[in-house]
Amino acid sequence: MSGANFRDDLDDLVHSPVRFSLLASLAIVDSADYQSLKEALDVSYPLLSKHAALLDEAGYIKVQKMSVGGTRKTRYRLTNKGRTAFEKHVEALERIIDGRAFTLHDSEPRPTSGK
DSSP: OOHHHHHTTSOHHHHSHHHHHHHHHHHTSSOEEHHHHHHHHTOOHHHHHHHHHHHHHTTSEEEEEEEETTEEEEEEEEOHHHHHHHHHHHHHHHHHHTTTTOOOTTOOOOOOOOO
16 A cells, blocks of 8 residues: 555644644543643634634534633533544554555665664
8 A cells, every 4th residue: 555545544634733732632531621722732812713613613523612600611522523533644644654654665674773
């Protein structure tokens, strides 16, 4: 199988560093609030909002807005579609990184370290 076929499994929507990080963060929790994600990802409010909106529009995350004691709160949750897309993207990256994506003809193996 060629590397191009593995690149087909890379999701352009997931590939952005901010969106990739956002999905990775949500993959390990049930849900997260806006402020926690902003701080964890070290991004601005507008940047987080922009990328979250793209993921929400694609059905990769669910955005829940509510009012708690007069204060608006926003929570994010990874959807099943989003989890599947994220895992497929990560698996494609792993195949590319560990060399399973490529068959190189007339090549010499990389020497192993003597350590």
